[in-house]
Amino acid sequence: MLVFDKLTKRFGANTAVDNVSFTVDRPMMIGIIGASGAGKSTLLRMMNRLTDASSGALAFEGQNVLALKGAAVRAWQSQCAMIFQQFNLVPRMDVVSNVLHGTLNRRSTLATLFNLYPQADIHRAIDILERLGIADHAAKRAEALSGGQQQRVAIARALMQDPKIILADEPIASLDPMNAQIVMDALRRIHEEDGRTVIANLHTLDTARQYCDRVIGMRAGRVVFDGRPEQLTTGAARDIYGANAGFSEHATSTSIAALERAQPGLAPKIPA
Structure with a gap:
C-alpha cells in the first residue's frame, strides 16, 4: 500500500535522507528510531509533502x-x-475549534473565514475527544491544558481528517512518562481499532519495542535496520546509534518502572 523507492532529500551539499527504500504492505504501527540528525523528521515531512524530495519515488x-x-x-x-x-x-x-481545524482542507473559504462548522462535525469532534478521554476539556482554551492533553487534542484534530495514515513526529519527546504512555496507548488503539497505519518517530527503544509492529532504524539518512521489535537487540541499537559497548538504553527509557529503578521517587521529563 505504501512504497518508498530510493527516496532522497538533499539540503545543499548535505544529504538528510539517502536512498530510503521499503514497502508497507498492510496497515501497521511503525516506529522510526535513530539519533538526532538521522533523517527521521525529514522522511515524514516528505511523506506529508511538507518538504519536497530531491529524488526517488513515493x-x-x-x-x-x-x-x-x-x-x-x-x-x-x-x-x-x-x-x-x-x-x-x-x-x-x-479545544473543539482546534479539533475542527482538521476539516479545513474540505471547507469553503467563506466557512473558514467565519468559523462556521456543520453540527455533524461538531458532534464528531466531541465524540473523538470523548474517545481520547478529554471531552471534559472541550470548551477550554488549548493553552490551559497540560502537554499530554494538548497532544491528545492534536491527535483528535488528525482523526477529524479521517486519514488512512497518521504520521507522528516525536509525539512524546516533550512529555513526562505518564503522559507519554497515555499518548502512545492512544496511537496504538487508533491503529488496532481503526485499521489505520501509524508511523511514529521515536527516540527511545523501549517505546518502539512495546508499541510497534515494525521498527526502522536510520543512521546518517540511511535505513540500517528494518525488523520486528524483538529483533531490536542492544547490539542492533548500537549499530543504529553508532554507539560503543558502553551504550545503555536506561538513559533514554520512557518506562516509569525503569525510571523509578534508576532514581527512586523521581519521574523526570523525557529529554527532547
Whole structure:
C-alpha cells in the first residue's frame, strides 16, 4: 500500500535522507528510531509533502505522491495526517475549534473565514475527544491544558481528517512518562481499532519495542535496520546509534518502572 523507492532529500551539499527504500504492505504501527540528525523528521515531512524530495519515488495505493500538485496535495495531506512534537495548536482557541481545524482542507473559504462548522462535525469532534478521554476539556482554551492533553487534542484534530495514515513526529519527546504512555496507548488503539497505519518517530527503544509492529532504524539518512521489535537487540541499537559497548538504553527509557529503578521517587521529563 505504501512504497518508498530510493527516496532522497538533499539540503545543499548535505544529504538528510539517502536512498530510503521499503514497502508497507498492510496497515501497521511503525516506529522510526535513530539519533538526532538521522533523517527521521525529514522522511515524514516528505511523506506529508511538507518538504519536497530531491529524488526517488513515493507511492500510496498506486498513486505517485510526489507528483501531486495544488488541491491534490491538500487532499493527500488529509489522508496522511501529521502530528507534531510541539502540538501546533492555536493556544487561545478552544479545544473543539482546534479539533475542527482538521476539516479545513474540505471547507469553503467563506466557512473558514467565519468559523462556521456543520453540527455533524461538531458532534464528531466531541465524540473523538470523548474517545481520547478529554471531552471534559472541550470548551477550554488549548493553552490551559497540560502537554499530554494538548497532544491528545492534536491527535483528535488528525482523526477529524479521517486519514488512512497518521504520521507522528516525536509525539512524546516533550512529555513526562505518564503522559507519554497515555499518548502512545492512544496511537496504538487508533491503529488496532481503526485499521489505520501509524508511523511514529521515536527516540527511545523501549517505546518502539512495546508499541510497534515494525521498527526502522536510520543512521546518517540511511535505513540500517528494518525488523520486528524483538529483533531490536542492544547490539542492533548500537549499530543504529553508532554507539560503543558502553551504550545503555536506561538513559533514554520512557518506562516509569525503569525510571523509578534508576532514581527512586523521581519521574523526570523525557529529554527532547
